[in-house]
Amino acid sequence: MKKIEAIIRPEMLETVRKAVEGAGCSGLMITEIEGHGKQKGVIQQWRGEKYKVELLPKVKIEIVVKDQDVDKITKTIMMGARTGEIGDGKIFVSSVDDAIRIRTGEKGEVAL
Numbered sequence: 001m002k003k004i005e006a007i008i009r010p011e012m013l014e015t016v017r018k019a020v021e022g023a024g025c026s027g028l029m030i031t032e033i034e035g036h037g038k039q040k041g042v043i044q045q046w047r048g049e050k051y052k053v054e055l056l057p058k059v060k061i062e063i064v065v066k067d068q069d070v071d072k073i074t075k076t077i078m079m080g081a082r083t084g085e086i087g088d089g090k091i092f093v094s095s096v097d098d099a100i101r102i103r104t105g106e107k108g109e110v111a112l
Contacts, residue, residue, distance in 0.1 A: 001064055001065070001066060001067065001095070001096040001098075001099060001108075001109060001112070002064070002065055002066075002067055002070045002093050002094065002095060002096060003062065003063070003064050003093070003094050003095075003096045004061075004062070004063045004064075004065060004070065004073055004074060004077070004091060004092070004093055005060060005061070005062050005091070005092040005093075005094070006060070006061045006063075006077045006081065006089060006090070006091045006092075007033070007035070007058050007059070007060050007089040007090050007091075008058065008059050008061065008077070008081040008088070008089040009058065009059070009081065009083070009087065009088065009089065010032070010057050010058065010059050012059075012080060012081045012083070013030065013059050013061075015080045015081070016061065016076075016077055016080035016081050017030075017061075018080075019076045019077070019079065019080040020061075020063065020073060020076055020077065020080070022076075023072055023073060023076040024069070024072075025063055025065065025069075025073055026112070027063070027064075027112070028061055028062065028063045029061070029062040029063075030059060030060070030061055030062075031059070031060045031062070032057065032058075032059060032060075033057075033058050033059070033060050034055040034056065034057055034058065035055060035056065035058055036054060036055060036056055037086075037087065037090070038086070039086050039087055040054065041053050041054035041055065041056060042056065056087065058089065061077070064096055064099060064112060065112070066109055066112065070093060074091050074093065077091055078091070099111040099112055
């Protein structure tokens with residue numbers, strides 16, 4: 001099993017969510033976060049004054065999938081989240097040792 005964590009623009013959330021569900025992903029977790037990557041924030045202007053916003057709003061999507069579904073889900077996320085501009089986000093994939101469904105006690109992939 002693998003855990004996919006995707007950091008994306010907030011305005012791309014619905015597009016990505018619908019695409020991932022359409023690709024057969026049954027469950028996901030969404031968290032509103034703040035952060036920055038290489039761009040280190042943005043310079044904005046308000047009432048003639050410039051100021052720097054260092055932490056930008058982002059959305060983190062977490063999905064645990066079977067090993068064979070990783071490529072399909074990551075490609076789906078990339079297609080839904082890509083604008084071609086700086087700040088589109090990142091995807092991280094890590095291993096999951098086990099999953100346990102609390103209600104039934106099922107373990108492993110059947111718990112997904």
